[in-house]
Amino acid sequence: MIEAGAPVPKFALRRGDDSDFTAADLEGQTSVLVFYPFAFSPVCTDQLNLYQEVLDEFTAQGATLYGISCDATYSQTAFAKQLGVTIEQLSDFEPKGEACRAFGVLHPGGFPQRALVIVGPDKVVRWSYQAASPGDLPGANLIFDALAA
Amino acid sequence: MTDLGSAPIPPPGEDDHVRGPRDGRTLIVYADFECPFCAVLHEHLLALDARIVFRHFPVRSSHPRAWPAACAAEAAARQDRFWEMHDALFADAARLEDPHLWEHARTLGLDLDRFDTDRRSDAVRERVKRDFRAGVRGGIVTTPAVFELCDGAPVAIARAELIGDAGR
Secondary structure (H helix, E strand, O other), rough: OOOOOOOOOOOOOOOOOOEEHHHHOOOOEEEEEOOOOOOOOOHHHHHHHHHHHHHHHHHHHHHHHHHHHOHHHHHHHHHHHOOOOOEEEEEEEOOOOOOHHOOOOEEEOOOOEEEEEEEEOOOOEEEEOOOOOOOOOOHHHHHHHHHHH | HHHHHHOOOOOOOOOOEEEOOOOOOOOEEEEOOOOOOHHHHHHHOOOOOOEEEEOOOOOOOOOOHHHHHHHHHHHHHOOHHHHHHHHHHHHOOOOOOHHEEEEHHHOOOOHHHHHHHHHHOOOHHHHEEEEEEHHHHHHOOOOOOEEEEEEEEEEEEEEHHHHHHHOO
16 A cells, blocks of 8 residues: 555545545645445444544644545445534545555455555655454554654 | 554553452443443343443444433442443433433432533543543444453453354
8 A cells, every 4th residue: 555755646536516536635734534445334334433533633633534435425425424424525436446546555356445544735645554454443543643643 | 452552441540430349350341321232241241240440432423322321420420329320321221312311310319400510511521531532542443342451451352252142
């Protein structure tokens, strides 16, 4: 997967309002990209719920979180709405998995690995992490540690 | 889970809620009162001859009433009835709206005005948050999370060890 020190690759994701989200949208802010395998799946549900619970603390540290999966925007929107999660969702549905591939986190099964990427305001990767398996849920503490480093 | 922790789970302290014999196993449980798996675990823990340390880990988007329930338990603690409220909440986990919390408080003979003021107070919210933050720092990602005190240090144990097939 993409490693610290690398510039973010060229990519295009789709926002819930159907507009594009590209590398340019990362400029000037610290972003935490949360790649997750499937909307509505159990571990992804726990992961987004947990991160939502500490979202204020991420915000206080100047970080903006984005959830990224290969689900369609309608599925992501329904997922976030069901959970009551306000973390913005970005879709890598079409061309499927291209952004995930660019970040080196596309699982051979055609879905994102469970991975975290922190991008600095200069669009350079500060930190990245991929769970040993898609079923493993990285704690929020890992993100806090990386933001503080 | 603990392999990814940023800090050790704190050992039992003076401000913790603790019950059970001092000479047996000590289990530290991070749970929330709206979590069905926590309720199942609770039933199993009641049957164990173990010292139990309870800590809050409410996640509101999973369980919208987990925070109010945790604060109700802490408000009861301020009238020395934490464990009675803890048991009442788990025994009736599908009913955690405010009238149900008041009903529990009334049944336990709490000073209702004080209970209601306390459960909405910053001090009680901070007490719940303290447990939650320590759990996050320790790498907890979901509930229930159980640790056994081994030579003074909490060590994660699998839920299945305590609740068998009832665990997910």
